[in-house]
Amino acid sequence: MTKQTFQELVNKGTVLLDGATGSNLMRAGMPRGVCTEKWVCENPHPLAELQRAYKEAGSQIVYAPTFSANRISLANHGLQDKVKELNTKLLEISRDAVGRDCLVAGDLTTTGKQEASYEELLEAYREQIQALIEAGADLLVAETMLGETEPMAVLDAAASVCDLPVMCTLTVESDGSLFFGGNVYDAAKALEDMGADAVGINCSTGPDQLLAVTENLRKAIEIPLIVKPNAGMPVIDEQGCPVYSMGAEEFAVHMKRIIEAGANIVGGCCGTTREYIRDLKKIL
Numbered sequence: 028m029t030k031q032t033f034q035e036l037v038n039k040g041t042v043l044l045d046g047a048t049g050s051n052l053m054r055a056g057m058p059r060g061v062c063t064e065k066w067v068c069e070n071p072h073p074l075a076e077l078q079r080a081y082k083e084a085g086s087q088i089v090y091a092p093t094f095s096a097n098r099i100s101l102a103n104h105g106l107q108d109k110v111k112e113l114n115t116k117l118l119e120i121s122r123d124a125v126g127r128d129c130l131v132a133g134d135l136t137t138t139g140k141q142e143a144s145y146e147e148l149l150e151a152y153r154e155q156i157q158a159l160i161e162a163g164a165d166l167l168v169a170e171t172m173l174g175e176t177e178p179m180a181v182l183d184a185a186a187s188v189c190d191l192p193v194m195c196t197l198t199v200e201s202d203g204s205l206f207f208g209g210n211v212y213d214a215a216k217a218l219e220d221m222g223a224d225a226v227g228i229n230c231s232t233g234p235d236q237l238l239a240v241t242e243n244l245r246k247a248i249e250i251p252l253i254v255k256p257n258a259g260m261p262v263i264d265e266q267g268c269p270v271y272s273m274g275a276e277e278f279a280v281h282m283k284r285i286i287e288a289g290a291n292i293v294g295g296c297c298g299t300t301r302e303y304i305r306d307l308k309k310i311l
Contacts, residue, residue, distance in 0.1 A: 028130065028165040033192035033224055036087070037251045037291050041311050044255055044294025045081040045089040046304050048074070050269070052092075062104040064096045068116045075124040080301040082125045085308030086294070090134040090168060091121040093159060097151045099138040111158040118162035132168045132194070133159030137177050141207060148180035156185050166192040170255075171230050171296075173198060174207025175214035182221045193222075194292070196229040196253050201236040203243065211240065212247040219248045227253030230296045232260060233273050234281035238288060245289030254282075254290040258298030271298025279306040286310070 036042060049063060055073035057066050067074045078089045095101070096113045106113070114133070121131045135155060138148065156167060169181040178195040185193050195218050199211045215226045226248060228240060234256045241254055259273030273281075282293055295303045 028192060030190065030192050030224055033166060034251075037225070041286055041290070042251075042292040043085050043087050043304065043308060043311065044253075044292060045078065045086040046295035046299035046301065047258075047297050048077070048090065048092055048094070050271075050297050051077050051300060053268070062101070062106060063094065064092065064101070064113045064117060065104065065106060065109075067092050067120065068113060071120045075120055077301075078121055078124040081304055082129045084301040084304040085311075086129065086304055088130040088132055088166070089121060089125055090132050090170070091118045091159075091164065093117045093134045093155070094136045094170075097135065097138060097155045099140060099143060099147065099151045110154050111161075114155060114158035115162045118159060118164055122163060130165040131163075132166050133162075133164035135167065135169045135181055136171045137173050139173075141174075145176065145180060148177055149184050152181045152184035153188060156181075157188050160189050160191065164191065166194065166224075168194040168196070170194075170196045171198050172196065174205050175209060175217055176207070178214075178218055178223075179221060182218065182223060186222065192224040194225040194227075194253055195223045196227045196255060198230045199228050199240060201232055201240070203240045212243055215244055215248050219250050223250065225251035225253050225292055227255070227290070227292070229253070229255035230257055233257055234278060234285050235259070235273070238281075238284055241285050241288045241290055251291040252289055253292040254285050255294040255296050257296045258303065261298065269298070273298075275300070275302040275306045278303050279310050282307055283310045
């Protein structure tokens with residue numbers, strides 16, 4: 028996919044992403060504390076079934092489960108030398124699940140290490156992006172970013188090895204502040220200036236808490252705006268598992284307002300399922 032064809036896709040109307048991955052894999056039996064990327068490679072069926080369901084519900088883009096498959100994060104599991112192997116296999120699982128008539132985004136996220144130097148981040152993301160390109164990713168997404176430095180490193184890394192479209196989303200408080208400091212409005216503008224093809228927010232909270240942030244983001248940037256929130260705020264059940272408070276129909280009602288406020292690309296994050304994507308599709 029080229030940057031031009033990405034823009035053409037957005038120009039046709041609101042683009043529908045997928046829903047949650049991690050919370051659904053845990054529901055399907057993935058243990059807590061494991062390396063998600065390794066577990067999916069060893070147990071591909073739940074992920075493939077989930078992504079097929081998202082495609083059937085209306086998703087135009089699904090995220091390959093390559094979330095933390097970078098050298099820095101994989102080192103937490105002693106898998107730092109498996110970057111190419113894991114990204115290749117995970118992209119393949121997603122592609123086999125949805126075929127060629129649904130786009131597959133190579134997914135990158137925060138390393139969670141504020142102390143990492145920019146050069147370390149650049150090298151880690153470049154290595155992962157190279158593996159994703161070779162595996163056949165249609166585009167790239169940097170998501171659940173906690174500050175502006177890491178998505179900037181993703182953009183720089185991507186520009187050095189490819190010309191694929193890059194979407195960037197940050198996780199925010201309901202007032203737009205970022206967990207690593209600063210605010211999403213300045214960060215989004217900086218990412219736009221660096222060449223991001225779309226920017227926005229994901230995870231964070233429910234769509235009911237993100238309307239003002241969406242409105243202010245729309246004023247801050249000119250490129251396509253992404254909003255991919257959680258299914259409301261979670262409560263922890265007796266087993267210690269998060270249970271999300273917002274059902275699919277209510278989620279769609281709030282997302283309609285988000286779209287009216289200027290979001291061009293939408294989907295769901297933690298707690299959302301194919302039912303949420305199906306109901307989102309109905310309002311588009």
